[in-house]
Amino acid sequence: MSRLKIACATVNQTPLDWTGNLKNITSAIAEAKEKKIELLCFPELAITGYGSEDLYLSYWYPQKAVKQLQQVIPLCENITVAIGLPVRIQQHVYNCMAIIENAELKAFVAKQFMAIDGVHYEFRWFTPWEAHQIISFDFFGTSIPLGDLIFEKNDVRYGFEICEDAWRGDVRPGFRLKDRKMDVIFNPSASHFAMGKSIQREELVKNSSTLLNATYFYINLLGNEAGKMIFDGEMLVAKSGELLLKNKLLSYQDYQIVSFDFDKGRENYPTVKSIHNKNQEFVQAASLGLFDYLRKSKSRGFVLSLSGGADSASIAILVAEMVKRGIAELGIEEFLKKINLSFVPKTDNPAKEIVHELLSTAYQASDNSSYATFQSAKGLADSIGAKFYNWEIADEVKSYTEKIENALGRKLTWEKDDLALQNIQARSRSPIIWMLANINNALLLTTSNRSEGDVGYTTMDGDTSGSIAPIAGVDKAFILQWLRWAETELGQTGLRHVNALQPSAELRPTDNHQTDEDDLMPYSIILEIEKxxxxxxxxxxxxxxxxxxxxxxxxxxxxxxxxxxxxxWSRNQWKRERIAPSFHLDEFSVDPKTWYRFPILSGGYEEELKELDSL
Known part of the structure; x- marks a missing residue:
């Protein structure tokens, strides 16, 4: 004995989709049994999905999760399965892993530390479990142990650190597992994607395998579960500080399984090396985020106001990459089925045809728009296959302006009314592009980026209008370099005109030669201050x-x-409160609903800024 065929299973779950979530779980178990897996570990909260938010606080939701577990148990004959779910005990909810062996529920292991930084608010929902404590839980009339427990199979001793447990330094549960002579330690997680985070996880897993003297398994959730956080489905195995297994991240599949033949007496395994590319990670995560948002919202496609500039261009490319990557992994038929699109491609470029069905773009010209940006927008739309519309908004702008001039009894001028005259152009574009989105039953994509969110360089109810803001989590400097990378490395040649332009809102008269960085400061400086x-x-x-x-x-x-x-920053918090939902893609965010909270009304750093003048 002392050998164990172990597998990790990641699943793409959705809060309240009980049928779909259970199907993903049962399909993964069935595949594992076909592969003769002996021990299968899912991520934390795999039954409900991590992003269930305040549903965890209700009585019925954790109870229903336990009932879902009841349906999983009979499927686990001749296999051991560990799977995450919330468990309510009186007034408290615990984040637990259920361990099922040969169709019998053996125990629950409870998470001991809660994540409470960045996007995480776990203390709002869950109670930390105390080390060493074990109680009896009534599972439909059967007494089941719940708490700080360890297990054994085939003479292999194993235990669990659940996500945040592993990041707590000297007090992490892993050190107590080491004292209890574990051969294998599992870390079932719901760790949100961020560019560069995979490097940190690999270091955690490798270091943990050495510190805890065990083969260490990491299993993460997959996909855009609930709208904002994206999970990359990462699965890692390490022993003696060496990485032995790493899967393909950010899959379009409903679930993935990777197996590992554990041998207690074996010292050396083949190692793997991973490659980390921030540009590649961004396009993979944002594309998957759009794919899941599209299908889970049951929308029929996307609509985008394509200005010819960097922000809208990056989003158009992300939609095109979503299609290209989706059909490459799933095949055309399965990809179309998942997004509920009844369509049969007829050419030898199906990706371009599908983009044409999914993405409608519009260049909405004002009197201050240039031919260069029109050419840029049309060229990009044509290159990826998107529908392209072109209309003027001069009449709408004139109508609004004249009404205000009549009311005020004076003419508006650029010298006196600069901001109002800029904003009315952006706002005039919003109703008509929303109308197109409504007609198409499509998601309106918002083009705000994080740098604009920092300083409020955006028109509320204008260019902020939309259903989802795919790039609001990344800075403008990153977007600009990513577009240059995408032109060459992704073969997106339609970006040639976009990359030749200097970013401009094009809201002032053309003889003003308006540029974003003249209005603000260099984007690279914004990024350094922001960090x-x-x-x-x-x-x-x-x-x-x-x-x-x-x-x-x-x-x-x-x-x-x-x-x-x-x-x-201080005067524009109200704008950040109202920006459309955005993906969390970087190490930090300015989204007040997920990462950085700031008062809408404040003293605006007046005293702190005066101190600078004293130097």
Whole structure:
């Protein structure tokens, strides 16, 4: 004995989709049994999906999850299955792994530490379990142990650290598992995707295998579960500090299974090496996020106001990549079935045909729009196959402007009414593009990026209008370099005109030569200030003292940039509160609903910014 055929299973779940979630689980178990797997581990909260939010606080929701578990148990003959779900005991809800062996529920293991940083609010829903504590849980009349438990199969001892448990340094449960002589430790997780995060996980898994003297298994959830967080379905195995297994991330499949033949007496296994590319991770995650959002919202496609600039272009490319990657992994028939599209491609370029069915774009020209951006937008739409419409909004802008002029009894001028005259153009575009989205029963894609969110460089109810904001979680500097990468590395040649343009809102008269960075500051500077001020939560003085050493820029100009950032940040929190739901894609976010909360009304750092002048 001392050998065990182990498998990890990731699943793409959806809150309240009891039938679909159970199907994914049962299909994975059936495949595992066909492969003669002896021990199968799912991620945490796999029965309900992690993103169930305040549903966990109800009485009925955890109870129904336990009833779903009841349906899983009979399917587990001749296999051991560990699967995550919420368990309510009186007033408290616990995040648990249920262990089923040979169609019999053996025990529940409860999570001991809750994630409470960034996008996580687990203390709102779950109670941490106390180390060493074990109680008896009434499972439909049968007494089942629940708590801090370990297990054994084929002379292989195994235990669990559930997601956050493993990130708690010297107090992590893994050290107690080491003292109990575990051969295998599982980490079933619901760890949100962020660019570069896979590197951190690999280090955790490799280091854990050494520190805890065990073969360490990591199993993550998959897909865009509930709208914002995307899970990459990562599965890792490490022993003695070496990575032995890593799967393909961000799959379009409903579930994935990877197996590992564990041998207690074996010292050396073949190792694997992974490649990490932030640009590739971004397109994979955002494309999968759009795919799941489309099918789970039961929408019929996407609509996009395509300006010819970088932001809308990046979103158009993400839709095209969603189609290309989806049919490459699922095949045309299965991909179309998943998005509920009745369509038979007729050419040798099915991806382009499908994009034409899914994505409608529109160039909405004002008097200040240029031929260069029109050419850029049309060329890009044609290159990926999207429908392309083109109309003027001059009459609408004129109508609104004249009504206000009549009411005020004066003419509006650019010298006196600059902001209003800019914003009315963006707002005039919103009703008509929404109308197209409504007619198509489609999702309207919003083009806001994170840098615009920082400083409010966006028109509320104008370019912020939409159902989902795919790139609101990433900065503009990243988008600009990613587009250049996508043109060459992804073969998206339609980006040639986009990448030749300097970013501009094109809202002032053309002789003004308006550019985004003239209105604000260089996007690279915004990013450096943002990382220190928002990610690291530094004061304006700290930001200045750090950046004056790191950036080749005059100190007085740097001070002005820092003042501008903090002032614009403070006055535009109300806009961030109203931006359309966005994907969490980077290490941090400015989304107040998931990552960074800030008061809508505040003193605006007045005292802190005055301190800069004293230097």
């Amino acid at each position: 220190l001020a928002i990610r690291d939560r530094r004061s304006p003085m700290d930001v200045f003292l750090i950046l004056k050493e790191e950036l080749d820029i005059k100190q007085n100009l740097l001070k002005e940039y820092i003042k501008k950032f903090f002032r614009l």
